[in-house]
Amino acid sequence: MMRRNSVSRRLIRGLGQVGLVGTLLLLAAVVFFYRLTFSHLEAGAALQRAILESLEHVALPVVVLMVPVTILGLRVIRQAFVPLEDAARSIKAVKGHERGFRIDTSQMPEEALPFTGAVNDLLERLDEAAKRQEAFAADVAHELRTPLALLSLELDQIDHPRALRLKGDVAAMRRLIDQLMLLAQIDAAASAQIAPEQIGLVELARDVVSQVAPAILDEGKMIALDVNGEVPGIRGRKEAIAAALRNLVENAVRVTPAGGTVQVFVGPGAVMGVRDEGPGLDVERLRDLVRRHRRADHASKNGAGLGLAIVDRIMAAHEGVLTSNPDRRELVLQFPEG
Amino acid sequence: MRILVIEDNERLARLMVDGLQLRGFSCDIALRLSDADDAMASAIYDAIILDLGLPDGDGVAWLAASRRYRDMPPAIVQTARGALEDRVLGLDAGADDYVVKPVEVEELAARLRALLRRPGLRAQTVVEVGSLRFDTARRTAHVGDLEIELSRREADLLELLMRRAGAVVRREVIENALYNFHEQVTPNAVEAAISRLRRKLEDARMRGVLQTIRGVGYILKDTAA
Structure with a gap:
């Protein structure tokens, strides 16, 4: 296996070579200065003196110089890379679809700026492309409505x-367009970085149930609607969460037979959900629906999967x-608590 | 009932008006806001249906501005933009209701009826939901010729539910409307009043008209519609 290029190892290797050449x-200087010859090496006292001289004038200076230089060098390298490691951590912390994310260059060493600058430029171009794509989708959805x-x-x-029957088809198309508009708006809201607001889940669930009940x-x-136990407030975007709950309710209504009841529940904890009288959606299938629609290579007949993918988002x-x-x-x- | 439809797409406006006229509304069309101003100066409308994006301005801004200097009939804002923020925007600007395009005429008619049942400038004294009639002045309810005997509180409750027929009336709204600050409201006072009213409605062959939405409130709904 080829070992990856490492700045620290290269420094140690380089310093080692410098040390060797220096030594x-x-x-040679010691030999020349003290006029040491091979004959000195034979006599006991002279040999001892030769060794002492070389230790004093060769080994000691080399060690005294090379050790601190090595330590300092390694430390400088480590510190130089700290901002890059921080940047890597913040990049890893980005989940999914945040827009406007850029690497913080304020702590970057000058030498790293061309690289981080190029990455930030790329991120900006990707954001732009995504924004154009979404704006286009929203425009199409909008234009389709008339x-x-x-x-x-x-x-x-x-x-x-x-x-x-045709009216039923039109209604299905309308639902799909609504979902697409919603998706575009969620992404637009995420990129606009609107400050989240304090939301009471119970109140929100009551609103949604009131709206959809007729x-x-x-x-x-x-x-x-059932409210169970204590429900803490959460922070977020109210209309988006209401849309998520509405999507779950619509989904549940679709699979519930006539005469059945769709149960919305809130709590205990920062939890909201919908129970229906359908067959239940197994975990694999849910993951499948959500994932497929994220990749957008699958279209279900009534947009049910799309709706769940939007809830997931x-x-x-x-x-x-x-x-x-x-x-x-x-x-x-x-939801996360607190 | 006379409705002003403000919508810049002429074909769409024409089709909406045709549908609404079939359902008993008489309608005028304004293709732009200046036409709407002219129409409002020459006739009195019971309600407005307003599109948001119009050639000579934004519907919501126009509505907010008009509300400031003249009495405006209730307005239903119709928008193609749809969904999240528009609704909040429209309702803040003084719209009374909000529908997202493409709206069904049936739904629009239902919203108009609900809007016109609300107490307001030209509120009628008789509120009707299907065959159920309530006289708000005389506090009496009839189904056909049959009178339903109601206590004062039951009459208030029925009026509240009928004025918002087709929509869920939240429990706390009923509590606030029916009981004043000084009255002790027992936890199930509203439930008791509702179940008495429901029994009386069922006795008058209005079964299923008053429904409970558990955990939220109650809804009075014309089961025939």
Whole structure:
């Protein structure tokens, strides 16, 4: 295996070579200065003196000089790399989709600036590209709404059983567009770095349940809210979390049979979730849905998977997680406490 | 009921108006804000349906400015932008409700009916939800010819629920509306009042019209619609 190039090792090697050359030169100087000859090496006393001279004038200066130089050199190198290690840690701490992340160059040694500067430039170009992509997606979603509104209103005036089916399709398209808009907005909000606000999960759940209840009753289903134990406040983006809960509820309504009840629950702890009367979503399948949609190489018929991928992204932005308890038919939003 | 539809896409406006007229609303169209100002100067409207992005300005800004110097009918803001921040923005600017494009005429009609049931400048004295009628002046309720006997508190409760028919009325809203500060509200006073009212409604063949949304509140809903 080839050993990786290391600045410290190169320094030690270099200093070793300098030491060796220095030692030889000094030794030659000593030999020349004291006119030592090979004959001296034979006599006992003369040999002792020769050894003493070389120790005093060769080994001692070399050791006295080389050891501190080596220590200092290694320390300088280590300190020079501390800002780079810090930068590496802060880069690693970036989870997922934060925008506007740049390496802090204030502590960087001058020699590292061309490198960090180039990395920051690249990050900026990537941000720009992502922003353009999202703006485009949002524009497309936006532009699609007017023709969809026209289509749905025209269909409204046609009294034919097929018109009803088409209206269902239009509604499905509308849901998809809503989800895309939501996704674009979450990313836009993340990049704008809007300060999070204090959120009461119970109040938020009541709002969401109030909003969605009429439509759920229209489908002949019920919705209820249970508040369990103490629920601490969290910090985050209210509309985004409300959208996440709405997505879970919509998902649950879809799989709950007529006459069934969708149960929303809050607590104990910074937890919110939805229990439905469907078959339950197993952990693997959830991960699959979320992952596939993140890669955007899969499209489900009604946007259910897309909805869950969006919930997952909202949770990631809040340092929380979306989990499934299939045996209890629950999807749970777990937020960090405090 | 006369509605002003402010929408710059003429075809969309025309289709919306056709749909609303089928459902008993009479409508005028304004394609721009200046047209809307003219229309409002020459007629009295019961409600406005307002698009956000218009050729001669922003709907929300116009609404906020108009509210400052004249009486405005309740407004439903319609937007294609949609979702997160717009709703907050619109409601802050004095919109009474908010719908996201593409809106269904059925939904728009329902929102208009709900809006017009709210107490306001031109509030009617009789509130109707399906075949249930409540006379707000005489405090009496009828289903067809059949009168429902109500206590004062039950009448207040029914009016509150009917004015917001189709929407969930939160428990604490009912508590605040029905009981004043000095009254001791027992934890299940609202539940008791609701269940008495529900029984009376069911006796009057209005089964299922008053539903409990556990943990949140109650909703009165026309089951036929």
